[in-house]
Amino acid sequence: MRVRKVVTRSGKRFRGKFPSQKLGRMVHWESLLERDAIFHFEYHPLVLSYQEQPSIEIYYDENGEQHRYFPDFCLIFRDGSELYIEVKPKCDLQTPEVRNKLQAVAKRFAEQGRRFHVMDEDTIRRQPLLENLRALHTSSKRAARAIPNLELVKTLTGGPCWKLAQLRDQLQGIHKVLRLVQSNHLQIDLEQPLSDDSDVWPPEMQGGAYGSFRI
Template identity: 45%
Template sequence: MPFFKENMRARRVITRSGRGIRGKFPSRKLQKQVHWESPLERDAVLQFEMHPLIESYQEQPSEETYYNEFGNACICYPDFLLRLIDGSQVLIEVKRKVDLSRTKIKRKLELIALRFAQQGRTYRILSEDQIRREPLHTNLEELWKATKAVRIDTSVHSAVNGLNNHRLYTTAELSVLLGDEQMVLALIARGQLRTNLELQLTPASKVWTALNKEAGDGAFLL
């Protein structure tokens, strides 16, 4: 059985030889600091933070056992555990393009994936190309900046509640109704509004309320 404690890391965040860039992400979704071990992990956290179907996530969630080619037990630590709003969970490994090109690392990941599949657990590798694909990555950065640039007060919440839940708006329209474009972006970041983040955000982008189920949930591919 995996070693897992809610909201606790299974190991300290480290980098090879104690070097490299690492830091903390101030998560609004979790109301805590999330540790990351590389800029790529930080960018993955940004996806988890903004994804409307991810309820919560945990870095370094568990100590896991898998078996190598000789049947020997080995230890690994998935980078993240995602908890989705439908109750399912996904273990995530974040990997750079250069790492995925190495035979030894690829084989290790295959063996880890095999072990989790045998346990009936979902395990996914997020590559550099997936995490930093455009225009999604730029859009998410803009949303995050907007959350720090504006203050959403009760009057804004009231205005959002007064929107038609059965129609599509444009960013430009909502900028007028809600104050400015940064406010619209901040509300998308917080999940109160939805848009297609796989398309470049412009004043003409279609935006809808979270209650407009016909328009979709605004989720993007992980």
Template identity: 40%
Template sequence: MIRKITNGGRKVIGKFPSQKMGRMVMWESQIERDYIYLLEFDPEVISFEEQSVCVRYHDDRDSKIHRYTPDFLVTRVGNRVQVVEVKDDKTAKSDDCRQLFQRVAPVIYREGYEFMVVTDSMIREQPLLDNVKLLQKYSMIPISDSHLLSLNDILSNRENMPFGEIVGLMGSRGFLKQEVFALLRHGILSLDLRKEINNTAIVTCLLNSMKCGEEKI
């Protein structure tokens, strides 16, 4: 079941405008917010939901049934569904958390899900995180047919091109650098986000797995 996020006075509460999900996604910590950035840009992630499931498990220490609400339910390509807990490294290694994870993991696996504990050191890998945060800023810039036609002309005889060269050629046609970032944000252009975005970064066009601007037959 979906549990509404409430503010107990100790956690930061915020909303992330997810294009992938078509709605605002709630987060309760800065680490969760940063993880949402990664989910939003991960091409293998089909969908994700925050605190949408409740796991019941037995604790033999008091012989009672307890409830555990993980942070995210993530659906990936290949119909893989992951139950994800987001924690800082120190908390994840604490005795309480390790015992909790040992109790809930078998229940989750029996239901056919994967269980993952994702820590801040895993999430805040650089320059990946800074890159996706940069591209997110250009989410609201619309993409027009003129963008696609220009890309088709520029990349008609090339499979890829350095970022700086694309910016220059698009600029000669009246487009701004921000619009090239928007093309990256919307998945029309692609580059390796685990490397620094600079003028030498190699960019490819992924629109419909065809040349940019070509009409699908």
């Protein structure tokens, strides 16, 4: 549950909602960069769930004065670990005020034995990853749902590993293949351009770092 409402200080900023299948609800975002970051959380196979505006944190500046801080997101991984995320453009990170604040926040999290990470556009919008994540999102909406994912997996032959072209032909379309990647029934290296020769494998093989990518 969010600890504060999504607000913008200027009408020039974007805000909106992301339809999360992983969470079964709409996720609020306060900038286009946050929206793009959500694609990473939604389709990372090791992220079990995530929460926007998850908590109110207390940190101390260099003079020992107390301040409040609201992380942008908290990720919960399949192993039970957590990661708090700040999404910030590089131009903001270069200002002394923001840089000093986030350094103090990171120090406070470290003192408490919790993980904290800042994501900028170099991480969030790196290609071809973001393009591939958008393709998963599109496919999750376009692929027919008449056959449940598990039943669709049972129709696959010739495994346990395939080329993307093989599965596209078996399932009569790329969208059903990507739908199974989106639902973690299949894995593929999303850091590489998707092509007919891309390797696809079941998650139980634990190959290719479980199909995960760097956050």
